[in-house]
Amino acid sequence: MSAQARKSPLRASQGTTRSTALRAIPSQPDQSDIRQATLSDYATHLRASNNKHGRPYQEKTVRSYVESVKALDAWMSKAGVEGDFTSVDVITLNLFFRAYHQEHEQGGTNTVQRNLRPFFLWLEEEYDHANPYRDKKFQRYAPPSAGKPKTLSADFISDLLKVTGNGSPRVREFEKLRDHAIIRVLTEGLRAEELLSLRLDSLHLEQGLLQVVPLKDARATGEGRVIPVQPKTAVALTRYLRARESHKLSDSDWLWLGTRNRGHLTYSGLYRLLNRRAQEAGYDSVSPHQFRHTATDDMLSAGMSGEDVMTIQGWKDPTMLRRYAADMAASRAVKAVRKLGDRY
Structure with a gap:
C-alpha cells in the first residue's frame, strides 16, 4: 500500500500566514x-x-x-x-x-x-x-456651508410614531414596540451611535433618565452624560423591555435587539428601520442624525439656555451649538419677535 501524505495535527494559524503575507517585501519594491x-x-x-x-x-x-x-x-x-x-x-x-x-x-x-x-x-x-x-502655504478646505434645514417637521415625527403603534397599550408586536421606543429615544437628541450603544444598565427609568456613554470613548462605569427623557419615552421603553423578555437573546446586555431573534441592532439596521417606517407613513428617506438637529431646535425654541443645551447634547465647544442651531435660527427669531406683540 502506497504511503499517504500525513496531515499535521497542529491547528492552522491563519493569522500568522496572513500577517507574513502582508509584511513580505518584494526583492525590488x-x-x-x-x-x-x-x-x-x-x-x-x-x-x-x-x-x-x-x-x-x-x-x-x-x-x-x-x-x-x-x-x-x-x-x-x-x-x-x-x-x-x-x-x-x-x-x-x-x-x-x-x-x-x-x-x-x-x-x-x-x-x-x-x-x-x-x-x-x-x-x-x-x-x-x-x-x-x-506649512503656511497649506490650503485648507472649510466645512460645507449649511444647506436646507435638517430639522424634521412635527407632522413627520407624529406620523412616524403613529405607524409604530402610537404608544397604544394594546400593541404587543415586538418590532412595533421596539421601533416606537427607538423613535422616541431619537427625539431626545442622541447620536445614532449613542443610541445603538445603549445597554440595559444605561436605563434609569424610575428617574426618567438615560446614561449615554461618550462617543469615541471606551465604556466605563460612571462615565457618560445623563439625559432626562420625556414621560412618553420612558413608557415606550418600559413596554419594549417587557416585549424584549421573550426574545431569544434577552440575556444580552445590549438594549436594542434585532427581529427574528437576531443580535443587537447595527447602524445599517437602524437606517433601514427608519426609512421603512418613513415610507409606511408616506415620506421620503430620513437620516437618524436629523432627529438630533430637531431636538436641538426643540430645546432652543422652548427657551433653554445654550449652556443647558450643550450639556444635554454633550458638546464642550459652542461652535457645535451654533452649527446645529443655524438650521432654524431665522424661524426661532421670527417667533421670538412675534411673542413681543405690539411694542409701541
Missing part, C-alpha cells in the same frame, strides 16, 4: 509597495494607541483614517508621484486635495483633510517628516 507597508504600520499604530481622551480608537475611526490614506496613495499612483509618503510636501498635498475636491466637492474634501491630519502627525513623530499641515 516600488514606491507603492513601500507606501502600503507604511499604511499597514500606521493602522497598527492606531489600533495600539489611544485617542486624545486616553481611550482606544474605535474601529470605525481607524477605518476612516486608513481609507483617507488609501485615497492619497491611489492619487499618487495615478498622478505618477514618485516617492513614499515622506516625500509628500505641502505642494504635493495641496495638489491632491485640489484633485479630490473636483470629484468629491467641499464636504468630502474637508473630511479627508481632517482624517489625514493624524497620519502626518504620525509621520512627523516616527520619521521626522516635515508636516505639511504646519
Whole structure:
C-alpha cells in the first residue's frame, strides 16, 4: 500500500500566514509597495494607541483614517508621484486635495483633510517628516456651508410614531414596540451611535433618565452624560423591555435587539428601520442624525439656555451649538419677535 501524505495535527494559524503575507517585501519594491507597508504600520499604530481622551480608537475611526490614506496613495499612483509618503510636501498635498475636491466637492474634501491630519502627525513623530499641515502655504478646505434645514417637521415625527403603534397599550408586536421606543429615544437628541450603544444598565427609568456613554470613548462605569427623557419615552421603553423578555437573546446586555431573534441592532439596521417606517407613513428617506438637529431646535425654541443645551447634547465647544442651531435660527427669531406683540 502506497504511503499517504500525513496531515499535521497542529491547528492552522491563519493569522500568522496572513500577517507574513502582508509584511513580505518584494526583492525590488516600488514606491507603492513601500507606501502600503507604511499604511499597514500606521493602522497598527492606531489600533495600539489611544485617542486624545486616553481611550482606544474605535474601529470605525481607524477605518476612516486608513481609507483617507488609501485615497492619497491611489492619487499618487495615478498622478505618477514618485516617492513614499515622506516625500509628500505641502505642494504635493495641496495638489491632491485640489484633485479630490473636483470629484468629491467641499464636504468630502474637508473630511479627508481632517482624517489625514493624524497620519502626518504620525509621520512627523516616527520619521521626522516635515508636516505639511504646519506649512503656511497649506490650503485648507472649510466645512460645507449649511444647506436646507435638517430639522424634521412635527407632522413627520407624529406620523412616524403613529405607524409604530402610537404608544397604544394594546400593541404587543415586538418590532412595533421596539421601533416606537427607538423613535422616541431619537427625539431626545442622541447620536445614532449613542443610541445603538445603549445597554440595559444605561436605563434609569424610575428617574426618567438615560446614561449615554461618550462617543469615541471606551465604556466605563460612571462615565457618560445623563439625559432626562420625556414621560412618553420612558413608557415606550418600559413596554419594549417587557416585549424584549421573550426574545431569544434577552440575556444580552445590549438594549436594542434585532427581529427574528437576531443580535443587537447595527447602524445599517437602524437606517433601514427608519426609512421603512418613513415610507409606511408616506415620506421620503430620513437620516437618524436629523432627529438630533430637531431636538436641538426643540430645546432652543422652548427657551433653554445654550449652556443647558450643550450639556444635554454633550458638546464642550459652542461652535457645535451654533452649527446645529443655524438650521432654524431665522424661524426661532421670527417667533421670538412675534411673542413681543405690539411694542409701541
